[in-house]
Amino acid sequence: MFPIEIVGFTAGAFATIAFVPQVYKTWKTKSAKDVSIHMFLLFITGVILWIVYGAVKGVPAVLVSNIIIFILAALQIFLKIKYDKKNKK
Amino acid sequence: MFPIEIVGFTAGAFATIAFVPQVYKTWKTKSAKDVSIHMFLLFITGVILWIVYGAVKGVPAVLVSNIIIFILAALQIFLKIKYDKKNKK
Structure with missing residues (x-):
């Protein structure tokens, strides 16, 4: 390398x-x-496109790191929605 | 393209x-x-490295987008420190 x-x-x-x-x-x-x-919604859209890019171009580093980012960003969106709802009550 | x-x-x-x-x-x-x-500190570190990568490899898209992200992330860090200090008072 x-x-x-x-x-x-x-x-x-x-x-x-x-x-x-x-x-x-x-x-x-x-x-x-x-x-x-x-x-996070904009970012995760970019990340999905990068997963496509990494898969099509065959770049494992792009593919793997974006799959991890996708999971983390999706978790953040889930927690955000969950706690925003809870804290409004 | x-x-x-x-x-x-x-x-x-x-x-x-x-x-x-x-x-x-x-x-x-x-x-x-x-x-x-x-x-944001971790992200901006990555962004600085990407600016180096984009400059050395001569990839204008990587260079330009990461310079913009750098400015926005630096601004976010500045605002975060500023308002955290203010809201503590």
Whole structure:
């Protein structure tokens, strides 16, 4: 692997794990009032397209990291809807 | 451009504009308590690496979209720190 490919791979790894602290924070505080659902809906749309891109072009790194991001972003959307509903009561 | 390249380009566009509603929401509500700063710090680290990758590999789409994401994510981090401080008082 060329050094620059390692840079690209590391960039992807950072973007992927970035979602973990947000999901954890929402789960821990049981509140996601300030989190924009539109951000996550737009982001997950991009992620789905990247999964298609990674699958068609045969780029495992793109495919795998975006599948992980998809799961985390979907979890965040689920928690956001759940706690927004609960906190409104 | 091959159709699959259009998919990749559209994916990048969605990920880029995704940050706009989050920054707008934070600016509008003047609160970002539920937003994880760790998410944005990890994400912006990835974005900086992608800017390096895009510059070295000469991929304008990667370079431009990540510069835009960098500006939006930096703005989000700035607003988060600002309003967290203000709302603590």
